[in-house]
Amino acid sequence: MDILRFATAGSVDDGKSTLIGRLLFDSKAVFTDQLESVERTSQLRGDLYTDLALLTDGLRAEREQGITIDVAYRYFATPRRKFIIADTPGHIQYTRNMVTGASTADLAVVLVDARKGLVEQSRRHATIVSLLRVPHIVLAINKMDLVDWSEEVFESIRTEFLEFATRLDFTDVTVIPLSALAGDNVVRRSSNMPWYEGASLLHHLENVYIASDRNLTDVRFPVQYVIRPQNGRGDYRAFAGQVVGGVLKPGDEVVVLPSGLPTRIRAIDTADGEVLEAYPPMSVTIRLDDELDVSRGDMICRQHNQPTVTQDIDAMVCWMDESELRAGQKYAIKHTTRTVRALINEVQYELDINSLHRSQSADSLGLNAIGRVRMRTTQPLLVDAYRRNRNTGGFIIIDEVTNRTVGAGVITDN
Amino acid sequence: MTEFHDAPRYGLSQLDYLESEAIFIIREVAAENEHPAMLFSGGKDSIVMLHLAVKAFAPGPVPFPVVHIDTGHNFAEVLEFRDRRVAELGIRLVVGSVQEAIDSGRIREGVGGSRNRIQTPVLLHTAEVNGFTALMGGARRDEEKSRAKERVFSFRDEFGQWDPKDQRPELWSLFNARINQGESMRVFPISNWTELDVWQYIAREKIEVPSIYYAHVRNVFLRNSMLFAVDRHLQPRSDEPVFTAKVRYRTVGDATLTAAVESEADTPEKVVMEVAGSRVTERGATRGDDRVSEAAMEDRKKEGYF
Numbered sequence A: 001m002d003i004l005r006f007a008t009a010g011s012v013d014d015g016k017s018t019l020i021g022r023l024l025f026d027s028k029a030v031f032t033d034q035l036e037s038v039e040r041t042s043q044l045r046g047d048l049y050t051d052l053a054l055l056t057d058g059l060r061a062e063r064e065q066g067i068t069i070d071v072a073y074r075y076f077a078t079p080r081r082k083f084i085i086a087d088t089p090g091h092i093q094y095t096r097n098m099v100t101g102a103s104t105a106d107l108a109v110v111l112v113d114a115r116k117g118l119v120e121q122s123r124r125h126a127t128i129v130s131l132l133r134v135p136h137i138v139l140a141i142n143k144m145d146l147v148d149w150s151e152e153v154f155e156s157i158r159t160e161f162l163e164f165a166t167r168l169d170f171t172d173v174t175v176i177p178l179s180a181l182a183g184d185n186v187v188r189r190s191s192n193m194p195w196y197e198g199a200s201l202l203h204h205l206e207n208v209y210i211a212s213d214r215n216l217t218d219v220r221f222p223v224q225y226v227i228r229p230q231n232g233r234g235d236y237r238a239f240a241g242q243v244v245g246g247v248l249k250p251g252d253e254v255v256v257l258p259s260g261l262p263t264r265i266r267a268i269d270t271a272d273g274e275v276l277e278a279y280p281p282m283s284v285t286i287r288l289d290d291e292l293d294v295s296r297g298d299m300i301c302r303q304h305n306q307p308t309v310t311q312d313i314d315a316m317v318c319w320m321d322e323s324e325l326r327a328g329q330k331y332a333i334k335h336t337t338r339t340v341r342a343l344i345n346e347v348q349y350e351l352d353i354n355s356l357h358r359s360q361s362a363d364s365l366g367l368n369a370i371g372r373v374r375m376r377t378t379q380p381l382l383v384d385a386y387r388r389n390r391n392t393g394g395f396i397i398i399d400e401v402t403n404r405t406v407g408a409g410v411i412t413d414n
Numbered sequence B: 001m002t003e004f005h006d007a008p009r010y011g012l013s014q015l016d017y018l019e020s021e022a023i024f025i026i027r028e029v030a031a032e033n034e035h036p037a038m039l040f041s042g043g044k045d046s047i048v049m050l051h052l053a054v055k056a057f058a059p060g061p062v063p064f065p066v067v068h069i070d071t072g073h074n075f076a077e078v079l080e081f082r083d084r085r086v087a088e089l090g091i092r093l094v095v096g097s098v099q100e101a102i103d104s105g106r107i108r109e110g111v112g113g114s115r116n117r118i119q120t121p122v123l124l125h126t127a128e129v130n131g132f133t134a135l136m137g138g139a140r141r142d143e144e145k146s147r148a149k150e151r152v153f154s155f156r157d158e159f160g161q162w163d164p165k166d167q168r169p170e171l172w173s174l175f176n177a178r179i180n181q182g183e184s185m186r187v188f189p190i191s192n193w194t195e196l197d198v199w200q201y202i203a204r205e206k207i208e209v210p211s212i213y214y215a216h217v218r219n220v221f222l223r224n225s226m227l228f229a230v231d232r233h234l235q236p237r238s239d240e241p242v243f244t245a246k247v248r249y250r251t252v253g254d255a256t257l258t259a260a261v262e263s264e265a266d267t268p269e270k271v272v273m274e275v276a277g278s279r280v281t282e283r284g285a286t287r288g289d290d291r292v293s294e295a296a297m298e299d300r301k302k303e304g305y306f
């Protein structure tokens, strides 16, 4: 059994909570005490039916206002897979939360209401999914019961979406008509839509192939922690971290960046013994043949396949703080296991994530804005384009005074 | 040599994935925080977390102490286990004693003798006097609704408080562990584990847990339709007849608040089967403290509870 992480996005009332509630309910991830509590609340409010959406709204403010304002994580499993859902809010003022949820997702489910078709928010959600390079996207056309299960309605929304998607960068798009409320095409194929020949949503989630989404070509091992026990194992010295790209094997010739010194992998250790290969996202400990000065923030990779070592970064940045991003400001950047300081040189444009229009006149980015930014760091970073590797291409921006995470960036191809 | 059997080539099984993620998080805490500590109560989640910490730094020692907030109402089996495990690993154990805080007049016992809420000031005090800047805890997001939204690295202000409306965005695995003087971090390495994952991992890794997690015969009585054990800290009222039953514990918190469930599961494998088939959450089944209101946990967490 493996794990699929997926994010869900949709506008308010498109039925996202109902859909998640149904996935949890139908896969028996809802426990009777949770159900009783939801039934009680639903009754007190005078609902006509038990509102499965209540299963997923966690915080009191959300329960009171009836909206989802933060990312919530949900878990369920079928005999095939374990699932981690990042349930993200749809509203434009919560763009940052959607970016957060999408950053770790293997797949995104974007919901639309069949009666309304694609709306501004659907385009924005698709744009974010594409920017964050979530490898698989599902457009779930919900509330099909309210449009008489019409194939035409489905086809016209599907066509419009695929047309919009050509301007974005998707590798795998699946469109599914469903009714979250009634359960059609959620877990089982619906008999109300015989014209639809694809899989149910859950069947798709269970079977979508994700093992090849990770980069197994470019060896990247950011050193996280140096292990050098003082307790009688005097000469043991090894580098702990998580593999974020490629396959490493004992005997491999490698270089350590940024010094560029060549050496060889002597062994790959885990607490359970040595392993013959390590690949993403394994946490391992690497011993090298030579005594090199290696510390946290360095990166082990292959001689002929190295990341770019640079102090000049071009990136699409999603701004996440009330105080604006402007040229001339300084921040801390955390990229892999390396933290450096950076000066913002220029805001090149702001992207209108509804129309994809680039506004060149922008010289700042406000809360929830996304734009292209150029910056210079005090120390080199070891980067790849985000499209090649989500781990060595993504970074966060930290305000050095408040220590808040104020932005997130994905490095563009130069 | 380790091999990964139950996943496609270059894919990780769910347990390997979760283990790798947790080890990454624990190493990140040790690398970025000056004085971290790990909460260790002798409960199954914290046992698994400590096991992961041992793996994260092997063959070196775990580079931080463990902390237990002792309510004074613990199960004897659990305390015995705690002390034995800590001794085996040669780790420093810091105990924050609720009893001591009550005796010294620093805090007062709540009505009905519940010590759940008053754990919080003792925890905050213990962290402060020891200068801990990050505390790792074994909480899981599947346990309870408000936990579902908590970050892996959860920021606490100078008063140890959590502000659920103002959490730092957490992207990829780029955790922001930075704090100013007086502030601290709570870190949850097994956030993404479910109760079933924990038990499957205990079975796979052959991790020892206190005996009361497995089915055993005990003197119990019914209260609020839950089964409570007769304990030195908890006696039945005259209208609560005592009987013997085969039970086990799904959680081992405060003995006065934690109920047992009827069970025949006396091995990790049988517990896995039982948990997979269970229709009630572990907190719903066994925690008197969370039943009070929909928002009970959220309120306690804001105050600094784990």
Ligand SMILES: Nc1nc2c(ncn2[C@@H]2O[C@H](COP(=O)(O)OP(=O)(O)O)[C@@H](O)[C@H]2O)c(=O)[nH]1
Residues within 6 Å of the ligand: A010, A011, A012, A013, A014, A015, A016, A017, A018, A019, A053, A142, A143, A144, A145, A146, A178, A179, A180, A181, A182
């Ligand atoms: N008829 C119909 N109503 C639905 C469907 N899915 C959701 N709804 C209703 O739409 C409303 C909003 O759903 P909810 O899940 O709360 O939306 P969210 O804001 O996206 O989480 C609720 O009244 C649901 O019962 C569906 O497939 N068909």
